[in-house]
Amino acid sequence: MNEKEIRNTKARMPDTVDPDQIRRWFPALKSTEVFLDNAGGSQLPISVIDQIREYYANTYVQLGADYPTGRRATHTVEQAREVQKILMNAGETGQIILGPSTSALCAMLADCYARALDPNRNEVIVCEAGHEANVGPWVRLADRGYVVKTWRLDPNTFTNPLDELEILLSAKTRVLAVPHVSNLLGAIEDISVLAQMAHQVGARIVVDGVAYAPHRAMDVAGWDVDYYVYSSYKVYGPHMAVMFGTHQALAALEGPNHFFIHQEEVPHKFELGGVLHEGCAGILGLPPYLGFLAGSDEETRFDRSVVERAFEVMTRCELPLQGKLIEYLQGKDQVRLIGPGDTGRSRVGTISFVHRRKSSKEIVLAANAQGVGIRYGHFYAHRLATALGLDPEDGVVRASLLHYNTEAEIDRLINCLDQLL
Numbered sequence: 001m002n003e004k005e006i007r008n009t010k011a012r013m014p015d016t017v018d019p020d021q022i023r024r025w026f027p028a029l030k031s032t033e034v035f036l037d038n039a040g041g042s043q044l045p046i047s048v049i050d051q052i053r054e055y056y057a058n059t060y061v062q063l064g065a066d067y068p069t070g071r072r073a074t075h076t077v078e079q080a081r082e083v084q085k086i087l088m089n090a091g092e093t094g095q096i097i098l099g100p101s102t103s104a105l106c107a108m109l110a111d112c113y114a115r116a117l118d119p120n121r122n123e124v125i126v127c128e129a130g131h132e133a134n135v136g137p138w139v140r141l142a143d144r145g146y147v148v149k150t151w152r153l154d155p156n157t158f159t160n161p162l163d164e165l166e167i168l169l170s171a172k173t174r175v176l177a178v179p180h181v182s183n184l185l186g187a188i189e190d191i192s193v194l195a196q197m198a199h200q201v202g203a204r205i206v207v208d209g210v211a212y213a214p215h216r217a218m219d220v221a222g223w224d225v226d227y228y229v230y231s232s233y234k235v236y237g238p239h240m241a242v243m244f245g246t247h248q249a250l251a252a253l254e255g256p257n258h259f260f261i262h263q264e265e266v267p268h269k270f271e272l273g274g275v276l277h278e279g280c281a282g283i284l285g286l287p288p289y290l291g292f293l294a295g296s297d298e299e300t301r302f303d304r305s306v307v308e309r310a311f312e313v314m315t316r317c318e319l320p321l322q323g324k325l326i327e328y329l330q331g332k333d334q335v336r337l338i339g340p341g342d343t344g345r346s347r348v349g350t351i352s353f354v355h356r357r358k359s360s361k362e363i364v365l366a367a368n369a370q371g372v373g374i375r376y377g378h379f380y381a382h383r384l385a386t387a388l389g390l391d392p393e394d395g396v397v398r399a400s401l402l403h404y405n406t407e408a409e410i411d412r413l414i415n416c417l418d419q420l421l
């Protein structure tokens with residue numbers, strides 16, 4: 001079935017969408033294996049795969065040339081930035097920087113701050129619950145003249161206490177680096193509140209949106225954040241990452257690129273070497289899929305309302321699934337849920353737990369043997385796992401679902417866990 005035929009089996013807002021229609025877009029979901037490792041990376045809709053294939057076949061030349069294929073290649077990357085602006089709701093507030101991974105983009109950004117040390121404003125705050133990608137590069141600034149402070153998690157409620165953050169913030173704070181959602185805990189932080197608190201003391205906020213972006217519509221302008229970074233390969237796209245930065249924040253930094261790339265050239269001063277062109281082509285395959293979810297027809301322009309409707313549909317698909325799994329786990333005496341027990345919109349379907357007697361590894365390998373794709377470990381939230389008193393190597397069992405998962409798949413996981421727990 002091609003994209004046009006799939007699209008004709010149209011989904012409609014505001015009701016939920018038939019999972020079979022959704023899954024037809026994803027060739028990889030034909031497998032009989034239950035895929036619940038989505039926080040590791042999502043699957044690709046056929047429209048994304050087709051764009052990548054098409055680019056490799058017909059447009060695979062370097063950017064900036066004036067011959068027609070060269071112009072098409074350049075246009076593809078420019079268009080991908082436009083799609084990202086709409087996805088992230090950047091509007092006219094800032095620019096899109098493309099990179100290989102969130103880890104690489106955060107490290108690049110921290111390095112820019114290392115070179116721009118201001119002795120009067122030399123403190124950074126990192127979040128204990130963060131993924132190492134947006135923690136380690138800031139912690140390493142301690143070797144470059146910065147004072148590093150850690151915002152600790154309350155291990156009983158799995159929340160990051162705002163009163164503790166209030167104490168850490170001061171007129172010396174340069175950067176507050178936080179996750180929007182912890183990739184272990186699954187709870188959604190109120191990022192507008194954190195941005196406001198950072199701005200009140202004149203600091204910048206750098207948000208790791210990797211664990212949020214696959215589930216809800218991003219809104220960088222609405223949240224008023226300075227930087228927002230996420231990995232496209234976890235949001236139905238190719239293996240790349242995207243960083244939004246406000247014009248003001250980006251202009252003030254010196255980028256790492258070659259000396260002849262001028263400092264006015266944003267985003268290029270932050271993009272060392274080329275970006276993944278074929279990945280950019282893949283990003284152009286996202287609007288048709290989001291349009292399908294939003295119930296719009298082929299002629300409808302890709303805009304914010306499409307993004308918002310598509311992600312609302314995703315949320316509606318996910319909520320009953322995550323609710324079912326959390327309620328099941330809460331009913332098990334020997335299980336400790338790692339993350340809030342809340343089943344509503346305040347969290348996403350990235351669900352972690354430990355068992356009091358069995359190792360996470362034992363549980364996961366047994367589930368894997370039955371064709372259920374979940375995994376265990378610290379998931380690079382090593383500091384968080386340690387702070388929670390876990391052995392980071394064994395870590396947690398994590399099942400992470402997306403809107404394309406089905407109730408039957410959650411039932412298969414539950415049946416499998418039932419035998420094990």
Ligand SMILES: Cc1ncc(COP(=O)(O)O)c(C=O)c1O
Binds near residue numbers: 039131209
């Ligand atoms: C919350 C979170 N932040 C950052 C990352 C790192 O992303 P990347 O692999 O693009 O460096 C991950 C990857 O799992 C993640 O889950």
